[in-house]
Amino acid sequence: xxxxxxxxxxxxxxxxxxxxxxxxxxxxxxxxxxxxxxxxxxxxxxxxxxxxxxxxxxxxxxxxxxxxxxxxxxxxxxxxxxxxxxxxxxxxxxxxxxxxxxxxxxxxxxxxxxxxxxxxxxxxxxxxxxxxxxxxxxxxxxxxxxxxxxxxxxxxxxxxxxxxxxxxxxxxxxxxxxxxxxxxxxxxxxxxxxxxxxxxxxxxxxxxxxxxxxxxxxxxxxxxxxxxxxxxxxxxxxxxxxxxxxxxxxxxxxxxxxxxxxxxxxxxxxxxxxxxxxxxxxxxxxxxxxxxxxxxxxxxxxxxxxxxxxxxxxxxxxxxxxxxxxxxxxxxxxxxxxxx
Amino acid sequence: xxxxxxxxxxxxxxxxxxxxxxxxxxxxxxxxxxxxxxxxxxxxxxxxxxxxxxxxxxxxxxxxxxxxxxxxxxxxxxxxxxxxxxxxxxxxxxxxxxxxxxxxxxxxxxxxxxxxxxxxxxxxxxxxxxxxxxxxxxxxxxxxxxxxxxxxxxxxxxxxxxxxxxxxxxxxxxxxxxxxxxxxxxxxxxxxxxxxxxxxxxxxxxxxxxxxxxxxxxxxxxxxxxxxxxxxxxxxxxxxxxxxxxxxxxxxxxxxxxxxxxxxxxxxxxxxxxxxxxxxxxxxxxxxxxxxxxxxxxxxxxxxxxxxxxxxxxxxxxxxxxxxxxxxxxxxxxxxxxxx
DNA sequence: CTGAAAGCGCTAACAA
DNA sequence: TTGTTAGCGCTTTCAG
Numbered sequence: 001x002x003x004x005x006x007x008x009x010x011x012x013x014x015x016x017x018x019x020x021x022x023x024x025x026x027x028x029x030x031x032x033x034x035x036x037x038x039x040x041x042x043x044x045x046x047x048x049x050x051x052x053x054x055x056x057x058x059x060x061x062x063x064x065x066x067x068x069x070x071x072x073x074x075x076x077x078x079x080x081x082x083x084x085x086x087x088x089x090x091x092x093x094x095x096x097x098x099x100x101x102x103x104x105x106x107x108x109x110x111x112x113x114x115x116x117x118x119x120x121x122x123x124x125x126x127x128x129x130x131x132x133x134x135x136x137x138x139x140x141x142x143x144x145x146x147x148x149x150x151x152x153x154x155x156x157x158x159x160x161x162x163x164x165x166x167x168x169x170x171x172x173x174x175x176x177x178x179x180x181x182x183x184x185x186x187x188x189x190x191x192x193x194x195x196x197x198x199x200x201x202x203x204x205x206x207x208x209x210x211x212x213x214x215x216x217x218x219x220x221x222x223x224x225x226x227x228x229x230x231x232x233x234x235x236x237x238x239x240x241x242x243x244x245x246x247x248x249x250x251x252x253x254x255x256x257x258x259x260x261x262x263x264x265x266x267x268x269x270x271x272x273x274x275x276x277x278x279x280x281x282x283x284x285x286x287x288x289x290x291x292x293x294x295x296x297x298x299x300x301x302x303x304x305x306x307x308x309x310x311x312x313x314x315x316x317x318x319x320x321x322x323x324x325x326x327x328x329x330x331x332x333x334x335x336x337x338x339x340x
Numbered sequence: 341x342x343x344x345x346x347x348x349x350x351x352x353x354x355x356x357x358x359x360x361x362x363x364x365x366x367x368x369x370x371x372x373x374x375x376x377x378x379x380x381x382x383x384x385x386x387x388x389x390x391x392x393x394x395x396x397x398x399x400x401x402x403x404x405x406x407x408x409x410x411x412x413x414x415x416x417x418x419x420x421x422x423x424x425x426x427x428x429x430x431x432x433x434x435x436x437x438x439x440x441x442x443x444x445x446x447x448x449x450x451x452x453x454x455x456x457x458x459x460x461x462x463x464x465x466x467x468x469x470x471x472x473x474x475x476x477x478x479x480x481x482x483x484x485x486x487x488x489x490x491x492x493x494x495x496x497x498x499x500x501x502x503x504x505x506x507x508x509x510x511x512x513x514x515x516x517x518x519x520x521x522x523x524x525x526x527x528x529x530x531x532x533x534x535x536x537x538x539x540x541x542x543x544x545x546x547x548x549x550x551x552x553x554x555x556x557x558x559x560x561x562x563x564x565x566x567x568x569x570x571x572x573x574x575x576x577x578x579x580x581x582x583x584x585x586x587x588x589x590x591x592x593x594x595x596x597x598x599x600x601x602x603x604x605x606x607x608x609x610x611x612x613x614x615x616x617x618x619x620x621x622x623x624x625x626x627x628x629x630x631x632x633x634x635x636x637x638x639x640x641x642x643x644x645x646x647x648x649x650x651x652x653x654x655x656x657x658x659x660x661x662x663x664x665x666x667x668x669x670x671x672x673x674x675x676x677x678x679x680x
Numbered sequence: 681c682t683g684a685a686a687g688c689g690c691t692a693a694c695a696a
Numbered sequence: 697t698t699g700t701t702a703g704c705g706c707t708t709t710c711a712g
Contacts, residue, residue, distance in 0.1 A: 010689055021699040026691060036697060056464030057400035058689035061704045068466075087421050094448055103461050106446035108434055121408070121443050124396030350705055361683040366707060376681060398705035401688045
């Protein structure tokens with residue numbers, strides 16, 4: 001058994017040593033007001049002396065919160081976890097929680113069994129709220145959580161009429177402005193490498209691409225669209241595909257920076273000059289892309305703000321469960337470099 | 341409050357509906373033997389009907405385990421989390437736990453406050469054991485955990501006389517064989533890009549480098565050693581540094597693949613031909629490096645086995661706390677490509 | 681094979 | 697300002 005050390009000191013023993021009642025000790029460890037200063041110090045001394053640490057299970061059971069929230073990544077392939085996007089989000093969520101007494105728990109959900117395990121973990125009261133990243137369209141996890149009354153916040157929507165609280169970037173607008181930028185620079189044969197189209201975020205970016213083309217009166221050929229899955233590999237594959245069937249393209253909008261960087265490599269390997277010959281724009285603004293390809297123009301998502309906002313919404317829902325849900329969409333920004 | 345839904349059904353209600361006692365329901369949900377089949381089914385029907393989910397806090401308090409373990413990453417900069425090394429470890433640890441009813445919790449510890457929070461979380465009985473990754477030499481976290489009797493397993497040692505249970509790769513041997521390989525191929529001016537030297541793992545790889553040089557009777561000049569921190573950036577920097585002060589080098593052993601890949605880039609950018617002119621070997625075998633640089637010969641760590649072993653040791657210690665500690669060192673393997 | 685009852689350690693409401 | 701007390705929901709003897 002790995003439980004709390006069997007002979008661990010209890011609040012009762014602290015009370016005895018300090019010569020006060022259990023209630024008083026409880027007040028001290030919870031920073032509650034209304035305890036004489038001298039008493040407080042006496043209790044603290046006793047706590048120190050015994051090396052007392054509250055039993056969290058007992059605390060939760062007695063009716064208070066778990067003081068923990070989960071940040072869940074739902075991906076069959078955990079390798080995705082290495083993508084800078086997630087590191088940044090994790091980073092910013094951690095930052096937002098740093099001055100709290102809330103413990104951040106990252107969990108990775110790949111299979112349905114793991115999905116089930118997480119739900120029982122959350123419903124079991126081990127966390128006070130859940131944030132979900134990288135949720136695919138058909139995933140029922142958010143509903144499973146929200147329906148049982150657990151504060152839940154999504155990073156990104158699953159569809160246009162998402163019901164659960166979410167924070168999202170303006171993907172359509174971002175994609176539109178990126179493609180518009182390419183068109184303004186005189187490019188016409190603008191191709192796009194999409195994300196996995198079972199994800200709403202990918203659909204939105206594709207929609208933005210189409211809207212921009214339409215507004216400019218350029219026909220977006222079907223052969224200019226190649227589907228990827230946000231990964232580097234898929235970026236290479238998609239770019240190679242595009243080059244083969246549509247050598248006329250003179251610009252590419254990729255739905256992720258990672259794919260954009262890969263596309264750039266593939267283009268260069270194929271002897272195309274970038275950006276003179278072909279311009280490339282990626283979505284998202286990662287240090288990785290910034291470093292490897294200074295020529296890459298990107299649509300920056302406010303990742304730090306996304307993380308902060310998720311935390312804020314979650315904490316608010318934990319505080320006041322009266323709120324049903326809220327939707328927040330954050331603006332994106334085109335970051336120009338010497339690519340187009 | 342985000343606790344378990346206020347009106348959530350309890351074991352008591354399930355018992356009432358099924359027309360049995362609480363004890364019986366408890367036996368059923370814990371798959372305990374000695375329950376008549378018909379009774380078991382009746383109980384299960386009641387559970388189904390009420391949508392009952394056990395309250396984990398109550399379960400923990402009543403004396404059983406938390407059914408959760410933590411995988412902790414201690415890095416001031418969470419961006420490190422994006423390194424393939426960690427993705428792989430997380431992946432394999434998750435795999436090893438997949439058929440268990442143990443929930444994996446990833447947590448990231450940057451500051452001392454977070455360190456403290458984690459200790460209280462663990463001592464509070466929220467997890468049954470802790471696995472630690474990327475522990476730096478001076479970090480007291482492992483001791484804080486181990487001393488209070490919490491099953492703890494380290495990935496990598498902090499020093500030569502580590503006391504806490506750990507799993508490590510044969511870093512000295514791996515580095516030695518890598519450098520020996522370069523020397524065997526006739527290279528003489530073999531430089532090395534080390535990891536952060538406040539980490540034992542980096543010291544070991546540097547030692548392996550030195551031993552190999554010594555055994556071959558080649559003097560390892562001090563100017564052939566540049567310190568990095570395992571990151572891509574540092575790889576670039578270190579390689580540039582080496583090129584500037586020791587243009588004579590004809591081979592490089594980098595203490596991580598990421599740095600090796602970066603070094604390769606830098607070498608090429610500087611007009612050196614690889615591997616004809618300069619050979620490069622990296623430590624660790626990541627898909628990233630494999631993809632980006634097929635020419636990179638590497639020392640492969642058995643990451644999957646490391647993760648599996650950590651889990652095994654942890655579960656064993658959770659089962660039987662009689663064991664004090666164990667140390668496991670896993671073999672590495674030189675993976676040859678056309679680099680050297 | 682099953683029911684009853686005694687806690688696990690804490691919080692919170694109520695007295696004092 | 698402080699002590700006392702009644703649970704929180706579950707596991708686990710111990711009887712039956």
